[in-house]
Amino acid sequence: MITPPRVLPAGDRALVVEYGATIDERVNARVRGLAAMLNAAAPPGIIETVPTYRSLMVHYDPLRLAVSDLESILRAADAGLAAEAVPERRTIEMPVVYGGEFGPDLADVAAHHGLSEDDVVAIHAATDYLIFMMGFMPGFPYLGGLSPRIATPRLSTPRSVVPAGSVGIAGQQTGIYPTDSPGGWRLIGRTPVRLFDTARTPPVLFEAGDYLRFIPVSARESAEIRRNVASGAFAPVIRVERTHPR
Amino acid sequence: MTWIDVLDGGMLTTVQDLGRVGSQKYGVPESGAMDGLALRAANRLVGNADSAACLEMTLAGPELRLGAPVVIALTGADLGALVNGRPAARWQAVSVEADTVLTFRGVRDGMRAYLAVNGGIDVPLVLGSRSTFTRSALGGFEGRALCAGDRIPVGAAPGPPRRPGRLLPRHAVPVYGHAHSVRVVMGPQDDAFTDEGIRTFLAETYTLSTQSDRIGCRLSGPRIAHRTGADIVSDGTTLGSVQVTGDGLPIVLMADRGTTGGYAKIATVTSVDVSRLAQAMPGDRITFVRIGLDEAHALLRGAHAWLDAIRRPGAEEEDPAAIYDEDSGATLAAEGCVGLASALGVRRATRASGRDMVRAGMPGVVVSVAVGPGDEVAERQTLLVIEAMKMHSPLRSPRAGRVGRVLVTPGALVEAGTDLIEFDSTQARDDEHDDR
Numbered sequence: 001m002i003t004p005p006r007v008l009p010a011g012d013r014a015l016v017v018e019y020g021a022t023i024d025e026r027v028n029a030r031v032r033g034l035a036a037m038l039n040a041a042a043p044p045g046i047i048e049t050v051p052t053y054r055s056l057m058v059h060y061d062p063l064r065l066a067v068s069d070l071e072s073i074l075r076a077a078d079a080g081l082a083a084e085a086v087p088e089r090r091t092i093e094m095p096v097v098y099g100g101e102f103g104p105d106l107a108d109v110a111a112h113h114g115l116s117e118d119d120v121v122a123i124h125a126a127t128d129y130l131i132f133m134m135g136f137m138p139g140f141p142y143l144g145g146l147s148p149r150i151a152t153p154r155l156s157t158p159r160s161v162v163p164a165g166s167v168g169i170a171g172q173q174t175g176i177y178p179t180d181s182p183g184g185w186r187l188i189g190r191t192p193v194r195l196f197d198t199a200r201t202p203p204v205l206f207e208a209g210d211y212l213r214f215i216p217v218s219a220r221e222s223a224e225i226r227r228n229v230a231s232g233a234f235a236p237v238i239r240v241e242r243t244h245p246r
Numbered sequence: 247m248t249w250i251d252v253l254d255g256g257m258l259t260t261v262q263d264l265g266r267v268g269s270q271k272y273g274v275p276e277s278g279a280m281d282g283l284a285l286r287a288a289n290r291l292v293g294n295a296d297s298a299a300c301l302e303m304t305l306a307g308p309e310l311r312l313g314a315p316v317v318i319a320l321t322g323a324d325l326g327a328l329v330n331g332r333p334a335a336r337w338q339a340v341s342v343e344a345d346t347v348l349t350f351r352g353v354r355d356g357m358r359a360y361l362a363v364n365g366g367i368d369v370p371l372v373l374g375s376r377s378t379f380t381r382s383a384l385g386g387f388e389g390r391a392l393c394a395g396d397r398i399p400v401g402a403a404p405g406p407p408r409r410p411g412r413l414l415p416r417h418a419v420p421v422y423g424h425a426h427s428v429r430v431v432m433g434p435q436d437d438a439f440t441d442e443g444i445r446t447f448l449a450e451t452y453t454l455s456t457q458s459d460r461i462g463c464r465l466s467g468p469r470i471a472h473r474t475g476a477d478i479v480s481d482g483t484t485l486g487s488v489q490v491t492g493d494g495l496p497i498v499l500m501a502d503r504g505t506t507g508g509y510a511k512i513a514t515v516t517s518v519d520v521s522r523l524a525q526a527m528p529g530d531r532i533t534f535v536r537i538g539l540d541e542a543h544a545l546l547r548g549a550h551a552w553l554d555a556i557r558r559p560g561a562e563e564e565d566p567a568a569i570y571d572e573d574s575g576a577t578l579a580a581e582g583c584v585g586l587a588s589a590l591g592v593r594r595a596t597r598a599s600g601r602d603m604v605r606a607g608m609p610g611v612v613v614s615v616a617v618g619p620g621d622e623v624a625e626r627q628t629l630l631v632i633e634a635m636k637m638h639s640p641l642r643s644p645r646a647g648r649v650g651r652v653l654v655t656p657g658a659l660v661e662a663g664t665d666l667i668e669f670d671s672t673q674a675r676d677d678e679h680d681d682r
Binding site for chain 2: 008009010011012013014016018021022023035047048049050051052053054055056057059062063067133134135136137138139140142179196198202203204207208
């Protein structure tokens with residue numbers, strides 16, 4: 001059930017357009033739809049928009065755009081959402097070496113659920129994960145869709161360094177560390193793909209609203225991909241489909 | 247093309263501009279100056295665009311040498327700046343010669359100062375900004391705080407230099423002090439708090455914690471009651487968001503905050519007062535005052551009018567030769583308790599006490615003590631290390647002399663003004679480096 005959004009002030013330079021208070025794909029789709037409309041129309045005075053699970057943060061310059069005018073723009077854009085063409089669905093394939101030195105916690109995750117390591121990999125790689133939003137650190141995707149069959153609590157003691165590209169599970173979430181970082185997620189694999197690179201425009205390979213699909217690869221294939229990444233020859237496989245109206 | 251040589255990085259000196267716009271949707275924090283108004287003012291004084299990059303200098307300033315004749319301006323906190331050893335004017339464009347050395351004797355007011363150079367700090371743009379985000383080693387000078395040996399590039403001046411002496415009228419120069427009334431607009435999640443919780447937030451006095459940094463100003467004080475809990479489904483953050491964590495204490499999110507957050511946000515600090523909060527020192531008292539959105543926008547227009555006062559030549563701009571602020575120098579001498587370069591704002595005891603006491607400039611924890619009673623120390627020798635603002639900062643000797651008593655041990659919690667190390671008063675005083 002989609003309710004009309006609440007438009008709330010976040011100080012004197014941002015408004016929050018809130019579609020709900022839950023993690024819900026339809027709520028999230030409205031958020032991204034509104035962001036797409038605003039980005040396309042680019043009204044003067046809107047500085048940037050930041051989509052999250054359930055709301056859109058709209059940063060604006062109050063010296064150029066009166067808040068009452070901005071609110072009208074937002075209400076009109078929201079009203080136009082239903083008529084808006086359904087965006088295409090992009091799925092980015094992310095090669096991952098599972099287990100071994102790249103996924104030191106894969107065995108623990110399997111043991112936790114009484115599964116084999118291959119079972120865990122098969123389950124993890126069988127889903128298109130929706131990127132609800134990005135945050136936490138540059139290039140980090142919040143993914144939805146992890147099977148409860150492999151949901152596993154965080155490590156009790158976080159690692160001081162998790163290598164960039166590590167794929168992990170924490171509770172009901174799965175995700176990828178875009179850069180080296182401390183972290184407590186259970187690491188089940190690693191991608192050779194560089195997720196965040198400020199030399200690229202945009203610096204990320206995917207955005208909120210895209211889907212990620214993990215593709216199991218061998219260590220040898222991963223090494224070759226890593227070389228291509230380093231030489232700039234790598235381009236991720238992206239599947240594009242028209243989706244049906246929501 | 248010229249440069250700035252860093253002789254000492256100070257406590258935390260980074261390249262900042264107005265922030266990284268347009269990449270928050272990728273999870274890249276905004277960063278930028280904590281006190282955006284002071285940064286804009288510094289740029290306008292030297293004739294830069296508002297968006298030019300400056301150095302943001304925290305509490306214990308750096309030691310810098312300028313590579314060529316340039317026009318500079320210092321705004322924001324009063325960190326006791328000296329130009330070639332003489333008190334430097336603040337909030338004023340100043341012409342300096344090549345090889346001019348800029349040092350800082352210690353904080354007298356505020357927390358963060360800005361140094362603008364005509365032409366701007368010319369590090370590469372990363373995602374549209376020169377701001378440093380140290381946590382991800384992004385932007386700025388090699389993605390990190392400046393340290394000794396760095397050579398920081400300065401851009402070509404955008405036009406003929408502004409006339410030195412251009413200044414902010416004296417009555418308009420901010421004085422920060424240690425009690426800050428911070429105006430907020432309520433929301434976006436004020437409905438997550440009980441009426442009592444909101445009353446607590448608006449009525450009580452909070453204290454800025456030593457755990458504060460560029461990510462957030464952490465506050466201690468009475469706990470704010472949530473209705474059902476602190477956690478929300480994550481949504482966006484903005485500069486000044488006041489989130490209240492599970493322990494009921496508020497954190498004001500600042501320049502390097504994460505782009506999204508999962509704690510309920512009771513209110514948002516107005517843009518104007520974010521600049522004020524950026525100048526609050528750990529231990530300072532903070533109270534929150536609720537205002538309406540219209541009033542917040544009026545304040546912001548007022549702040550820009552304040553900036554525009556720089557552009558208009560005023561009566562006080564008559565003396566273009568005024569490079570040094572002699573008035574400020576007189577104040578220095580009168581106070582006689584000025585902090586030291588590269589230390590945590592150490593204060594020297596007044597003559598009336600008849601003792602030479604090194605005191606803490608701000609609250610923190612003593613990490614280590616490097617000297618003992620009877621030790622002969624050189625000027626600027628490290629006496630002890632204090633952790634504050636999540637950083638270890640060496641506290642250096644104000645002068646050469648012999649240590650009398652050491653009054654703290656590692657692990658000691660110290661407040662601003664706590665006695666740390668006493669010089670041996672029987673030894674002849676070395677007046678060479680006296681404040682006068």
